[in-house]
Amino acid sequence: MIILALLSFPVLWAFACGKESAWNGQTPSGTGVPGPFRPYYVPPGAKSYDSSSPLIHFTGSWFDSFNIMYVATTLRWTDEKGAAARMKFVGTGIEWFGGLDRSHGIAAVFIDGKKVQEIDTWSNVSRKQQRIFWIFNLPYGQHTIMVRNLGKGQVDSPLIDIDAFVVTEGHATLPMTLPLPLDLPNAATQPLAGQIQSFASQTQWTLEQKGVTGVSAMQLTVISDTHALIIDKVEHNPVSIGGHPAWAALFNLRTHAVRPLKVESNSFCAGGTFLSNGTLINVGGNPVVDGYTSAADFGDLDGLQAVRIFEPCPSASAAHCNIYENHSRIRMASPRWYNTVIRISDGSAMIVGGSKKGGWMNNETVNNPTIEYWPPKSIHNSIGLPIHLPFLVRTLNANLFPIVFSLPDDRIFMAANQDAIIYDWRTNQEQQLPRIPNECRVTYPMAAAGLLLPLSPEDGYTAEILLCGGSTIDDKKPGYEISSQDPASSQCSRLLLTDQGIAAGWAVEQMPQARHMPDAVLLPTGEVLIVNGAETGISGYGNVVNQVGQSNADHPVLTPVLYDPAAPAGQRFSSEGMKSSAIPRMYHSVATLTPNGDILVAGSNPNLDRSAVKYGTEYRVEWVGPPYMKKDRPLVHKPPKTLLYGQNLTLSVKFPPFTDKARNIKVALMDLGFVTHAVHANSRLVYLSFSLLSDEQSLQITGPPRPAVYPPGPGWIYVVVDGVPSVGFQVMVGNGDGPPVDHTAWDNLLKMTAVDQFEASKKTKGKKKGKYVDNTE
Ligand SMILES: *[C@@H]1O[C@H](CO)[C@@H](O)[C@H](O)[C@H]1NC(C)=O
Ligand SMILES: *[C@@H]1O[C@H](CO)[C@@H](O)[C@H](O)[C@H]1NC(C)=O
Ligand SMILES: *[C@@H]1O[C@H](CO)[C@@H](O)[C@H](O)[C@H]1NC(C)=O
Ligand SMILES: *[C@@H]1O[C@H](CO)[C@@H](O)[C@H](O)[C@H]1NC(C)=O
Ligand SMILES: *[C@@H]1O[C@H](CO)[C@@H](O)[C@H](O)[C@H]1NC(C)=O
Numbered sequence: 001m002i003i004l005a006l007l008s009f010p011v012l013w014a015f016a017c018g019k020e021s022a023w024n025g026q027t028p029s030g031t032g033v034p035g036p037f038r039p040y041y042v043p044p045g046a047k048s049y050d051s052s053s054p055l056i057h058f059t060g061s062w063f064d065s066f067n068i069m070y071v072a073t074t075l076r077w078t079d080e081k082g083a084a085a086r087m088k089f090v091g092t093g094i095e096w097f098g099g100l101d102r103s104h105g106i107a108a109v110f111i112d113g114k115k116v117q118e119i120d121t122w123s124n125v126s127r128k129q130q131r132i133f134w135i136f137n138l139p140y141g142q143h144t145i146m147v148r149n150l151g152k153g154q155v156d157s158p159l160i161d162i163d164a165f166v167v168t169e170g171h172a173t174l175p176m177t178l179p180l181p182l183d184l185p186n187a188a189t190q191p192l193a194g195q196i197q198s199f200a201s202q203t204q205w206t207l208e209q210k211g212v213t214g215v216s217a218m219q220l221t222v223i224s225d226t227h228a229l230i231i232d233k234v235e236h237n238p239v240s241i242g243g244h245p246a247w248a249a250l251f252n253l254r255t256h257a258v259r260p261l262k263v264e265s266n267s268f269c270a271g272g273t274f275l276s277n278g279t280l281i282n283v284g285g286n287p288v289v290d291g292y293t294s295a296a297d298f299g300d301l302d303g304l305q306a307v308r309i310f311e312p313c314p315s316a317s318a319a320h321c322n323i324y325e326n327h328s329r330i331r332m333a334s335p336r337w338y339n340t341v342i343r344i345s346d347g348s349a350m351i352v353g354g355s356k357k358g359g360w361m362n363n364e365t366v367n368n369p370t371i372e373y374w375p376p377k378s379i380h381n382s383i384g385l386p387i388h389l390p391f392l393v394r395t396l397n398a399n400l401f402p403i404v405f406s407l408p409d410d411r412i413f414m415a416a417n418q419d420a421i422i423y424d425w426r427t428n429q430e431q432q433l434p435r436i437p438n439e440c441r442v443t444y445p446m447a448a449a450g451l452l453l454p455l456s457p458e459d460g461y462t463a464e465i466l467l468c469g470g471s472t473i474d475d476k477k478p479g480y481e482i483s484s485q486d487p488a489s490s491q492c493s494r495l496l497l498t499d500q501g502i503a504a505g506w507a508v509e510q511m512p513q514a515r516h517m518p519d520a521v522l523l524p525t526g527e528v529l530i531v532n533g534a535e536t537g538i539s540g541y542g543n544v545v546n547q548v549g550q551s552n553a554d555h556p557v558l559t560p561v562l563y564d565p566a567a568p569a570g571q572r573f574s575s576e577g578m579k580s581s582a583i584p585r586m587y588h589s590v591a592t593l594t595p596n597g598d599i600l601v602a603g604s605n606p607n608l609d610r611s612a613v614k615y616g617t618e619y620r621v622e623w624v625g626p627p628y629m630k631k632d633r634p635l636v637h638k639p640p641k642t643l644l645y646g647q648n649l650t651l652s653v654k655f656p657p658f659t660d661k662a663r664n665i666k667v668a669l670m671d672l673g674f675v676t677h678a679v680h681a682n683s684r685l686v687y688l689s690f691s692l693l694s695d696e697q698s699l700q701i702t703g704p705p706r707p708a709v710y711p712p713g714p715g716w717i718y719v720v721v722d723g724v725p726s727v728g729f730q731v732m733v734g735n736g737d738g739p740p741v742d743h744t745a746w747d748n749l750l751k752m753t754a755v756d757q758f759e760a761s762k763k764t765k766g767k768k769k770g771k772y773v774d775n776t777e
Contacts, residue, residue, distance in 0.1 A: 037298070039236070039244065052072065056086070080149060093167070094145050098121065100127045102126070102154075104160060106119065122153050133147075208623045210256060211251070214249050215258075224316075227251065230250075234247050234266045235608075249261055261323050271340050275348065278736065284337060304335030335354075344412070346740055347737070348740065353368060370389055372384075376749045400445075402443055438491060449467070469511065484546045486536055488515055515535065590602055600621060601623070631656070668718045670718065
């Protein structure tokens with residue numbers, strides 16, 4: 001049986017071109033000599049076993065080679081067909097490191113006696129200390145890995161070699177109602193005896209662990225029927241591209257295959273949005289990773305001013321979809337780390353706040369209290385340069401990753417720290433809203449979940465905001481006075497954005513559990529699923545006392561809770577029939593609704609670099625299935641691809657068998673959002689006007705009345721009948737044109753601001769300041 005690598009990294013290596021060289025010609029820190037990057041890495045909590053270890057049992061003829069280029073200077077190789085290396089280990093994962101070159105061939109990897117992958121280690125580029133195989137989602141316990149030379153490939157008598165095995169020791173997972181199904185790459189059709197259990201159960205919600213993301217899922221957005229885009233920071237992720245770790249990937253929602261993407265700059269803590277023509281931008285990030293993360297040169301560029309472009313990628317294979325950046329032409333005017341990015345009614349991106357360099361809690365020195373637009377605009381005399389926003393000064397310190405939503409009246413809701421405003425971007429005016437009650441802080445590093453509740457034509461698209469969780473920790477305290485054991489908030493605050501609603505102030509209710517860093521996911525039914533987060537501590541890593549591993553937070557909340565905004569107060573929360581996860585998901589976790597209607601949950605990485613200690617870097621994906629997934633669902637035939645404002649369209653729908661009672665039909669137009677750090681930017685549900693036609697098999701739906709109700713750009717439509725949604729289909733709302741491009745503003749931005757100012761300022765440190773232009777003060 002030939003199993004093609006689901007995880008495409010070995011394949012990519014095989015076809016990688018060019019001579020092996022240091023990335024970007026930079027020098028690995030500490031050496032002073034340019035050298036090739038090597039993926040070999042032993043994360044905290046993992047243990048490396050060299051090829052010379054007596055614990056590895058070799059059968060057949062193997063030979064030793066010695067070279068300083070090998071792990072512990074030794075490597076063991078074989079050219080004998082059938083020769084094998086076997087090791088028993090206790091833990092949750094294992095990686096095999098070895099070499100690739102023109103003399104290598106195909107190996108089979110077996111876990112616990114079952115073949116899980118065949119890997120071609122042939123490459124026209126010679127690379128050493130490569131991660132050839134990895135698996136991180138084994139149940140905790142004793143396992144065996146075996147690597148066998150299949151004696152086939154591109155050359156006669158091909159070699160395979162073992163340089164080292166790295167074992168993720170892991171720990172027994174927390175008790176669960178049921179064991180999770182084991183998910184091995186490529187092994188889906190070959191259940192391991194006694195280890196896969198059906199998850200179908202009496203209760204209605206389902207929870208399954210299936211698939212791994214390959215790069216840590218810090219940022220997540222659904223880009224098509226078939227794929228989600230995942231963006232991480234620069235770190236030692238197991239998936240590689242061109243011989244070095246990848247920090248972005250396309251994740252196939254159906255097959256769970258991972259395709260690594262090349263990103264040039266460090267995207268650590270960027271924001272993102274789709275534009276009106278369906279192009280996604282990923283904005284901001286962090287400086288170049290240097291010595292303190294590892295001795296390795298990752299070759300990344302400064303990401304602080306980056307605007308990364310990802311053009312629409314509709315093909316089911318997601319082939320040829322790549323991230324493009326070119327800072328000399330496409331960038332922000334000012335550096336931003338932890339900015340929020342949303343799409344506004346003219347189809348462009350509004351970029352809000354952030355800090356001017358990486359750190360933790362924001363402060364006056366690093367704050368970037370401005371907004372800017374992409375593409376840049378000539379507005380309020382800015383000519384493409386940042387526009388000061390006093391709100392972002394008033395809300396220091398805990399005001400990063402502000403909660404921002406475009407409102408149906410074309411103004412912008414913003415919440416940061418304990419405050420909220422409505423910002424009129426056309427007049428540059430702030431309207432102050434009542435303070436969030438009970439000293440609850442809602443933005444980084446005290447992140448709450450923020451949502452614009454469903455908009456509907458019945459009440460003229462009246463906006464209402466929901467904020468859940470966060471923390472009351474004093475944001476003026478230094479880290480050494482904050483503990484991972486400080487309680488989070490269980491408060492949800494709701495504000496109706498009408499004159500009366502604002503006068504009445506925030507209505508407060510309590511979640512069943514406190515949650516800091518929750519993800520709030522709108523469902524097509526209008527309900528909100530709240531998942532992930534921690535009961536104690538604060539966002540970030542390495543900053544507070546009583547860290548767990550490096551996590552600033554502890555006591556992960558493992559059971560989701562459903563919030564029904566339409567239910568009477570006091571009866572809105574329920575976890576009935578829900579499964580608890582065994583996987584903590586705290587800092588750097590994400591969740592999104594999928595086109596299929598279930599919820600993808602991924603991430604968690606409160607660590608500087610990949611770690612395997614408690615609260616380590618989590619790659620496993622979970623799928624939460626609401627009860628409606630198992631019901632007879634409405635089906636939309638030949639869905640349209642575009643929906644203009646006010647346009648009437650007929651949808652042909654196969655309804656589930658009708659019962660006598662009146663049917664409750666809704667048509668939900670949704671933006672699934674760009675998710676990171678509990679911020680679900682652009683998350684939106686607009687119920688469309690519709691009528692059921694007399695044939696009872698079609699609906700006439702009407703596009704949103706104006707761009708402010710649903711900013712032009714991609715969306716998903718779900719037809720919901722009696723609380724059961726169809727599978728969503730993607731539409732382009734509006735005519736698909738790009739946002740306005742103002743060449744005067746763009747040219748002025750390029751002229752008046754420097755490329756990668758932060759890196760430039762580091763280089764001129766101690767010398768006379770160079771071309772460093774700082775427009776943000
Ligand atoms: C390796 O192969 C790739 C594609 O097959 C080719 O583009 C590249 O030039 C080759 N490199 C070397 C060093 O032969
Ligand atoms: C980046 O932009 C500059 C300036 O417009 C251009 O000269 C260069 O060719 C671009 N590079 C790439 C890789 O597109
Ligand atoms: C402000 O934050 C930066 C980044 O975290 C930090 O380096 C600096 O020391 C802080 N300054 C003050 C005055 O706290
Ligand atoms: C769309 O349909 C509604 C209700 O049937 C009707 O009032 C409206 O005029 C129609 N709009 C257009 C643009 O045809
Ligand atoms: C969408 O507009 C942006 C901004 O002008 C542009 O960079 C991008 O290439 C456009 N995408 C498409 C698909 O035309």
